[in-house]
Amino acid sequence: xxxxxxxxxxxxxxxxxxxxxxxxxxxxxxxxxxxxxxxxxxxxxxxxxxxxxxxxxxxxxxxxxxxxxxxxxxxxxxxxxxxxxxxxxxxxxxxxxxxxxxxxxxxxxxxxxxxxxxxxxxxxxxxxxxxxxxxxxxxxxxxxxxxxxxxxxxxxxxxxxxxxxxxxxxxxxxxxxxxxxxxxxxxxxxxxxxxxxxxxxxxxxxxxxxxxxxxxxxxxxxxxxxxxxxxxxxxxxxxxxxxxxxxxxxxxxxxxxxxxxxxxxxxxxxxxxxxxxxxxxxxxxxxxxxxxxxxxxx
Numbered sequence: 001x002x003x004x005x006x007x008x009x010x011x012x013x014x015x016x017x018x019x020x021x022x023x024x025x026x027x028x029x030x031x032x033x034x035x036x037x038x039x040x041x042x043x044x045x046x047x048x049x050x051x052x053x054x055x056x057x058x059x060x061x062x063x064x065x066x067x068x069x070x071x072x073x074x075x076x077x078x079x080x081x082x083x084x085x086x087x088x089x090x091x092x093x094x095x096x097x098x099x100x101x102x103x104x105x106x107x108x109x110x111x112x113x114x115x116x117x118x119x120x121x122x123x124x125x126x127x128x129x130x131x132x133x134x135x136x137x138x139x140x141x142x143x144x145x146x147x148x149x150x151x152x153x154x155x156x157x158x159x160x161x162x163x164x165x166x167x168x169x170x171x172x173x174x175x176x177x178x179x180x181x182x183x184x185x186x187x188x189x190x191x192x193x194x195x196x197x198x199x200x201x202x203x204x205x206x207x208x209x210x211x212x213x214x215x216x217x218x219x220x221x222x223x224x225x226x227x228x229x230x231x232x233x234x235x236x237x238x239x240x241x242x243x244x245x246x247x248x249x250x251x252x253x254x255x256x257x258x259x260x261x262x263x264x265x266x267x268x269x270x271x272x273x274x275x276x277x278x279x280x281x282x283x284x285x286x287x288x289x290x291x292x293x294x295x296x297x298x
Contacts, residue, residue, distance in 0.1 A: 009111075010108040013072060021147065025144045026110075039090040042093055113143055149254050154183070170257055176228050181233070183233075186237050247282060250282040257289065
């Protein structure tokens with residue numbers, strides 16, 4: 001396999017089983033892209049109480065640092081088992097996980113994370129680092145839960161928004177790399193107010209609304225279908241809430257792709273409601289796209 005120069009695939013690790021799942025998927029993603037893999041472990045000293053406040057609790061030896069290096073090395077070794085042809089670099093970087101990974105994302109083709117690491121509370125389905133990095137990273141973020149299926153389509157959520165357009169482009173690229181079909185899903189509901197003072201008509205034509213929504217789906221996909229003629233595309237227009245529709249579609253998918261925010265997202269939210277729901281409930285790996293780094297730009 002010839003490795004192309006450019007942005008690597010980055011995977012965050014913390015010694016958890018979920019992180020090793022992410023390493024396995026990240027290695028395959030690096031192979032798809034012919035890129036190197038960069039294994040990143042964020043290391044920060046625990047804090048201790050001192051008379052003047054919290055200070056780093058520096059141990060008498062460097063055992064914590066050695067443990068961090070062991071975690072990174074173990075993850076790199078796991079990557080080598082999956083595909084020994086993928087070049088792997090393992091690094092330990094001082095800092096908290098979220099800022100370290102966001103900094104790594106600036107120069108990455110893709111960031112891959114487990115759905116929850118060692119810092120996750122048992123009652124939470126998704127770790128806070130995963131949510132924050134997914135919402136703010138400057139490249140697509142792939143969130144892994146367990147071992148993904150090797151078959152099935154790439155599913156992309158479409159709503160006509162700018163980030164949906166980025167998600168559609170990313171989904172076509174992934175479907176072409178994987179030689180997989182693409183299912184473009186657009187779910188719609190009856191008209192609802194999206195801003196204070198919006199007036200909803202007492203009566204509206206459901207047939208006309210359905211035709212409008214079908215146009216949104218067709219126009220969102222059309223240009224990319226021409227660019228990737230080898231990708232078999234199926235349109236799925238569903239009257240219903242997007243989150244449960246996409247969760248159901250994820251059960252038979254090898255990958256689900258959405259934008260970080262959709263048309264109805266509020267600016268103050270870290271993630272849109274659909275992407276947030278899929279982070280918690282999708283059955284397949286989930287790619288969340290805010291910025292798409294093309295092969296030419298990477």
